[in-house]
Each structure stands twice: as structure tokens, then as C-alpha cells.
Amino acid sequence: MNVSSRALRRASSPATWRGGAALKMLFSLFLAGGLAACSEPEAPLSRQQVYPVKLIALSDEGGGVIQRYPGVVEASERSNLSFRIGGELRTLSVQAGQDVEKGELIALLDDRDANSELNNARSSFNLAQATYKRMKYSVDKGAISRARFDEAKAEFQSAQAQFSRAQDQLSYTKLKAPYAGVIARVPVDNYQVVAAQETIAVLQQPGQIDVTFNMPERQVRGINRERAAAGRRGDEALAWVHFGSGKQRYPARYKEHDASASEGSLSYQVTLTLPEPQNITVLSGMSATVELDMQQLTGAVKGQWRVPMEAVVMRDSAPDQAVVWRYVPKVSDSASATDGGQSDDEQGTVEIIKVKVLQATGKGMVISGELSAGDRLVTAGASRMTAGERVRPWVKEAGL
Known part of the structure; x- marks a missing residue:
């Protein structure tokens, strides 16, 4: 029997036939799968449905429109202590911040x-x-x-x-304290030759302090006299004062403003008064930051709010109408939002609110509209919002 005959018999044997059929079937399945993959389109990637947004809450503290000014501390009752005659300082017994009693020696001349x-x-x-x-x-x-x-x-x-x-x-030649108080400032050095009536030390009486700052003319013109009088009586909190970099603020009463403008400017000096803080040392000449409720002081209409520039946008469909996007939490999240808390899975939508821009400053925009204290507005990405967009408040993570 030759070789071709043996090969024919092997091909026609049952085992060989079964293996070939299996290979044919496997090849058919691969071919069918490949054709199906080519004929069916790819499923599109699902886009994100809930967007994180940065929110700011409107506060009713101070009526929403707070103006900030740099100020200087002055004692309500203070004295510039000086000698009646000139001479050389031989003894300087005090320094700034020191408590003195009535009659205590302040300085001595030769x-x-x-x-x-x-x-x-x-x-x-x-x-x-x-x-x-x-x-x-x-x-x-x-x-x-x-x-x-x-x-x-x-x-x-x-x-x-x-x-x-x-x-x-x-x-x-002896300079003594006329009353008990605190030495606020000592502008001279020992062994210095001083002139008559030159200030040796500034003595302030504890209790009340004043804070002065300059206010532009247009704002002074808007001050309501009745509101100012209420501020002097302390019926309403119209101003607050921060000292240094501290976060605590202290309520102050509106006291007075100058009747004439400061030299070389169109601004007027305004004075606030408040009790001397007990938890920090505040001396005459120190810097302060004044927060003044201009809405209360001028008697302006309620419903004005200061918001960041990014919160106010113009739509292409209405370029002359300013709008903001207000966050609307889900019903299940309302309680946590009302309590001021935010859960990690809090979600909601946004709605558009038409507003009127009253003033634009370097610290934001003053707007009015159908808004209320506690409303949360979108401040980052507001220009990309659409009505009903599903969003969640962005919470700053630790370390970011």
C-alpha cells in the first residue's frame, strides 16, 4: 500500500473526521462573532449626570451689604502727657501697654x-x-x-x-499720671532733649475706645440722620470692628462724622465707639478693620446682597439681563441644608433668578432680586449652567 492510500484512510477515519468538524465549527463561531462586531455600532460613553458646583450662601447678617474700611484705634478718653518746660530726659519710667496709677512718675527731666x-x-x-x-x-x-x-x-x-x-x-521737671490708665504710646527715648509741650507719653483711660476711618463723600451723603441717631443710642448694630488678623469682630456704635472733608481728599472722617475688649490688648494707634452696614445706615431698601463676580452671568439669549443660579436641594436634603450641614451625597438642581446689578466693586457685586437669606448661589461654573441641571455641592477636602 502506497503513502497516498494510507493518508486517505487516516482522513476518512472517524477520529479524524470528528476533529475536523470541530475545527470547522470553531472557525464558524469566530467568523460570526467578527461579523457581528463589525456590523453593530459601539455603545456611546455615558456622560456625567451630576456636576459638582461651588456655592455661596446669602447671609442676613448686616443686611447683606457690608462695606469694609481700614481704621485706626483712638482712646475715647486720652491725654498727651508733656512737660511744661524743655530739657534733657534723665528718667523714662513707662513703656507702651503699661498700667499706671494716678500720680505715678512717668518721666523726669535733668x-x-x-x-x-x-x-x-x-x-x-x-x-x-x-x-x-x-x-x-x-x-x-x-x-x-x-x-x-x-x-x-x-x-x-x-x-x-x-x-x-x-x-x-x-x-x-517731674511728669506724673493725672489719672489711672494705660500707656498707649511713648514717642520719645530716654536722654533725649525734648521741647516744652512735646508729647512724652499718651495715656488712655480704660473703658471705651474709638475707631476712626475715612468714608467717601458719596456715601456720607447717603447717611440717614434717624438711622445714625439710632446707631449712636445703640438701638441697632450698624458696625463691627476687627483688630489685627483676628477673626472675632466686636459690635460698635456710630458716633459721629466730620462736617468738613479731610485735607486733599473728598472723604470724611467717621468715628465709631465701642467698649474696650477684655480678651485682647487694644491701644491707641493700632490698626483695625471696620465693617459698616451701609444698608441700615442709609435706610436702603431690603433685598440687596453682595456676591462674588463669578456668581452673576449674562446668557447669550438675553445679554442685557443679569442672572444668578440658585441651588434647589432635593426634598430629602432640605433638612440638612436648613441646618447648615451638607452630606457627601447631597444633590439637587439649579434654577435661574433674574437680578439687577446695583454696584460693582473690587470685592464683588451688589445685586437685588427675588433672593432670601440662606439661598445658595453657584459661584464656579455658573456660565455653563442650564435650568434643571443636576448638581451637588462641592465640599473642600482636607489638604486642598
């Missing part, structure tokens, strides 16, 4: 010249006094004329005045 003058005046006084007494005895006895006695009396009175003046001059 008193050598004053002591010399006092000694000379004392000698002249003693001599004039002795001469006056002898002349008085002699005139009573008729030993001298009345004119000579009058001369002796005048010399005695002049020496007495010079002696008293020399005593005063010596006392003027």
Missing part, C-alpha cells in the same frame, strides 16, 4: 538747673524777708521813712514770687 535757680531764689527770698521785717519794725518806731519801707516790702514780695516760680520750675 533738674540741676532748676535746683540752682531754686537755691538762688531761696537766698534772695530769705534776705528780702529779713530786710522787710527790720523795715517794718523801724517804720513803726519812726526810724525810717514810709517810702523806704514800701521799697523793702516790694522787694520782699518780688523775691517771694521768684521763689515760688523757682519751686514750680523744679516741679515741672
Whole structure:
């Protein structure tokens, strides 16, 4: 039997036939799968349905329109302590922030010249006094004329005045506290030559402090007198003060504003008053930040809010109408939103609110519209929002 005959028999054997059929079937399945993959289109990637948004909540604290100004602390009751005469400082006993009692020594001048003058005046006084007494005895006895006695009396009175003046001059070399208080500032150094009436130390009386700042003319014109009077009485909180970088703010009363503009500017100095804080040291000359409720002070209509620039947008369909996007939480999330809390899975939608831009500043826009305290507005991505868009509040994670 030749080779071709043996190959034919192997191909026709049952085992070989079964293996070939299996290969044919497997090939058919691969072919069918490939054709199906080519004929069916790819399923599109599903787009994100819920977008994170950054929100800002409208606050009713201060009526929504708060103006901030840099201010300077001044004591309500303060004294610039100075010498009545000039000279060299020999002792400077106080420093800023130090408590002093009434009559306590503040500073002392070199008193050598004053002591010399006092000694000379004392000698002249003693001599004039002795001469006056002898002349008085002699005139009573008729030993001298009345004119000579009058001369002796005048010399005695002049020496007495010079002696008293020399005593005063010596006392003027000592500077003492006129009342108990706190040394706010010491603008001189020891051993410095100072002039008469030059400020040696600023003494403030504890209790009340003032904060002054400059307000532009257009804002001063809008101040309502009745509101200002209420602010002076303390009926309404119209202003708050921050000291340094501290976050705590202290309520202050509106006190007064100048009747004339500051030199070289169209602004007026305004003064607030408040009790001296007990938890921090506040001295005259320190810086402060004033937050003034202009809406309350001017009697402006309610419903004005200061928001970031990014929150106010213009749509292509209505380029002349400013709008904001208000966050509307789901019903299940309303309780947490009302309580001020935010869960990680909080979701909601946005709705469009038409607003009117009243003022634009470097710190945002003042707007009015159908808004209320507690409303949350979209501040990041507001230009890409559409009505009914599903969103969730973006919560800043730790470390970001």
C-alpha cells in the first residue's frame, strides 16, 4: 500500500473526521462573532449626570451689604502727657501697654538747673524777708521813712514770687499720671532733649475706645440722620470692628462724622465707639478693620446682597439681563441644608433668578432680586449652567 492510500484512510477515519468538524465549527463561531462586531455600532460613553458646583450662601447678617474700611484705634478718653518746660530726659519710667496709677512718675527731666535757680531764689527770698521785717519794725518806731519801707516790702514780695516760680520750675521737671490708665504710646527715648509741650507719653483711660476711618463723600451723603441717631443710642448694630488678623469682630456704635472733608481728599472722617475688649490688648494707634452696614445706615431698601463676580452671568439669549443660579436641594436634603450641614451625597438642581446689578466693586457685586437669606448661589461654573441641571455641592477636602 502506497503513502497516498494510507493518508486517505487516516482522513476518512472517524477520529479524524470528528476533529475536523470541530475545527470547522470553531472557525464558524469566530467568523460570526467578527461579523457581528463589525456590523453593530459601539455603545456611546455615558456622560456625567451630576456636576459638582461651588456655592455661596446669602447671609442676613448686616443686611447683606457690608462695606469694609481700614481704621485706626483712638482712646475715647486720652491725654498727651508733656512737660511744661524743655530739657534733657534723665528718667523714662513707662513703656507702651503699661498700667499706671494716678500720680505715678512717668518721666523726669535733668533738674540741676532748676535746683540752682531754686537755691538762688531761696537766698534772695530769705534776705528780702529779713530786710522787710527790720523795715517794718523801724517804720513803726519812726526810724525810717514810709517810702523806704514800701521799697523793702516790694522787694520782699518780688523775691517771694521768684521763689515760688523757682519751686514750680523744679516741679515741672517731674511728669506724673493725672489719672489711672494705660500707656498707649511713648514717642520719645530716654536722654533725649525734648521741647516744652512735646508729647512724652499718651495715656488712655480704660473703658471705651474709638475707631476712626475715612468714608467717601458719596456715601456720607447717603447717611440717614434717624438711622445714625439710632446707631449712636445703640438701638441697632450698624458696625463691627476687627483688630489685627483676628477673626472675632466686636459690635460698635456710630458716633459721629466730620462736617468738613479731610485735607486733599473728598472723604470724611467717621468715628465709631465701642467698649474696650477684655480678651485682647487694644491701644491707641493700632490698626483695625471696620465693617459698616451701609444698608441700615442709609435706610436702603431690603433685598440687596453682595456676591462674588463669578456668581452673576449674562446668557447669550438675553445679554442685557443679569442672572444668578440658585441651588434647589432635593426634598430629602432640605433638612440638612436648613441646618447648615451638607452630606457627601447631597444633590439637587439649579434654577435661574433674574437680578439687577446695583454696584460693582473690587470685592464683588451688589445685586437685588427675588433672593432670601440662606439661598445658595453657584459661584464656579455658573456660565455653563442650564435650568434643571443636576448638581451637588462641592465640599473642600482636607489638604486642598
